[in-house]
Amino acid sequence: MRQRTGKTMFKKQIELEPTENRQRTKHLAVVVGLAFAIIAAIGLSMDVDRRLEMLDTQVGETDALWNASRAELDLTVLADASGMPATSADDLRARMAGFRDGLTALESEIADRMLQEDARFGPAMEQLSAFSDELADSAARSDAELAAGLPAISAQARSLLPVMSELSNNAHEVFSQRAAFEREAMAATLYRMAATAVSLVLILSIFAMVLMRLSRRAQEQAAQQRDTATRLQRIFETSLDAVLVFDSLGRISAFNGAAENMFGYGADEALGAAIADLVVPDHRKPAFYRELHAYADTGKSGIVGAGRLEMEARRKSGTLFPVELSVDRVADRDGPVFVAFVRDITDRREAEASLVEARDKALAGERAKAEFLAVMSHEMRTPLNGLLGTLSLLRDTRLDAQQKTYVHNMSASGQLLMHHVNDVLEISKFEAGKVLIANTAFRPEPLLHEMIEGQRSVAEANRNELNYEWLSDPVPAMTGDPVRLRQVLLNLISNAIKFTRNGSVSLECEVMEHNGAETLEFRVVDTGIGIAEKDIGRIFGDFETLDSTYGRRAEGTGLGLGISRRLTEAMGGEIGVDSIEGEGSIFWIRLPLERAEIHESDENTAACTRFDRALDVLIVEDNQINRVVLRDMLLAEGHNVTEAMNGEEGVRISELRRFDIILMDISMPVMDGVQATHAIRAGNGPSAETPILAVTAHALPDEIRAFGAAGMNDTVGKPIERIDLLAKLASYCGTRPPESPLALTDPEPRKPAETGAVDDQRLRELMQDLGADAAGQLLDRFIRETDATLEEIEGCSAQPMGDLVPRLHKIAGSAAVLGAATLHSRLGDLEALGKSGEEAPFREGLAELAPIWARTRAEMVDVVGGA
Structure with a gap:
């Protein structure tokens, strides 16, 4: 029963009529219209009543006219009374009284109509009123006295007959005009009343039609809302997500089947209970109620209307599980009601954890692979450097022709192997994110010239012409990484030479405008075998060789173009190729041009x-x-x-x-x-x-x-x-004199690299000055000596500082020369501490050397291996 009640309450909450306000507005309009019509009818009725009263007044006016006529008749009789001796005193007194009564009635009507001041009535009424008063005095006398004064009364009456006649005529005229006006006004009022009645009937008819339409529309909308409510009820009942409806106090009023399955409560247990007591974990209850109170006070909350939130919920068993929650407010006549949609995301969390674990394993595998490649590359480089160095020394000894051939072949094979090892090491550095791009001012012209001249003999071996040219004005100086630029261009040029026979390879350089900024574009144009269109999209990948058969025309690991792409992108540029199979290729790189001045x-x-x-x-x-x-x-x-x-x-x-x-x-x-x-x-x-x-x-x-x-x-x-x-x-x-005055100063050591333990720019400059092979041999020697020295120091760290400082100095000098800036700086600090006798910090500093050296060693191998 409670389950049904909960669903009924939910149905009532979702059956809110969206057109209710519009219907109320229309009903209000109908009521207002009817009110206006009724008011108009009442006003007309009052006007008719007033007109009827005026008709009663007209009856009084008729009586007044009759009285005026009677007074005029009596006055005429009085005027002729002197000629009628047989007239009795009583008849005479009756005529006098009749005159006086008629005049009084007429005077009253004139006063009611406020006509006393009218020139047509005022003077006449004064004369007649005075005569009336005299008649009253005469009537009070005896018969003899009355008879004696009759001639005078008749004479005076005759003199007033014209006045009376004019007064009577004026009264008839005025009262007739007023009667005509009132009749016309009454007729107009009756016409308006008739029109109003007709209009009222029409308005009521229209209103009746409107009400019928509104009724039909309301019925249709009610049917639609019933259908909508039914659909929503079905959604509520069949939703895979738990749906909970609760009021501002947190009392549950609806609890669907999915909620029963998710939380373990039956609807009879949930309805009317506090939502926090059922599904909110204990540690979240205070925050939950705070949010409800905040919404009640301010209309804002971190839960209501905040979209989808992830948090923990509690089952009936007490176990916690992750859910995705969305709470919003719905309108209700009884106050705010909140609807919460809850989704169990346990499976999703487990899937995400599995994905993270799989990703971590994949990354660990990639790191292990990269570390393996880096270690193996370094371990192969060390004996290779020794082998190539020994071959170099052997070449300078007395050898016969056959021995020279053997040494040459061994050296060529060793150099090729070193090149492959360096490529693998370069890829490992990219994957480890350890490739650093320098930003220094340099002249591109000498770099291009040296690179082309260095490849000329290789090009001639394939009977190719090799040249370079500027298609725009040459760039005197620019800012960038000359070592990496040389590496990329050398890869492209050597590839072009490798796949071209009896043709030409040219390097074109041109300053261009690209996206509103200056760029420097290098194009390596060859007349070689070209690249099939289907292969262009993959040639810049790692370990990609278009011909992997044993009879391929050129050897290689397939790493050169992949490295070139990575380096170009690291320098902020783009790389691409245009090629036609059988005709040749154009490889291009486009770098942002930042001009520089070298004084x-x-x-x-x-x-x-x-x-x-x-x-x-x-x-x-x-x-x-x-x-x-x-x-x-x-x-x-x-x-x-x-x-x-x-x-x-x-x-x-x-x-x-x-x-x-x-x-x-x-x-x-x-x-x-x-x-x-x-x-x-x-x-x-x-x-x-x-x-x-x-x-x-x-x-x-x-x-x-x-x-x-x-x-x-x-x-x-x-x-x-x-x-x-x-x-x-x-x-x-030299030809310049020494600076004067001379002063011995403590040379400023190069500061440690901000992004690593090694000053890679310093190390690259050294490699340029000495050559890559010689620099590699020095690095190998430095690594062996430093490993041995630090092992000795660790084994006898308890010895006096004076015995340890010379050993530190021994590797400090080499560290400075080879660009091991952080190690050199720390060794210098330790030397200063040892010389000043500061024992405690000296011993602490010794313990820091091992991790610094491990980092320095790895970075130096990366820099030399990538050159």
């Missing part, structure tokens, strides 16, 4: 620094990596280099011949740089006056003063910048 002071110092001759330079450095970098930089500029591995050896070599300049490391075994400088300056050798430059990453102020006191002229900072190094050489040995 002469920013150019390579070697280009603007002139030396009269090749310099003789002595390098005193115990760290092989630093020594190799310095040596190769100087040899590349055409200078002569002599190396010493410690201060004592440097002093001995300086006494053998004169050097133009000495580059002196500070911390070295056997004899440090300060002691060696003292010895050189104190001796009488040929290099006693030679400028000595301290090579150091950082030093304390006291140490800086000690350098100057020992005889050092200046410092060269680590990491060693080729531009800075050549500038120092030019200051002391």
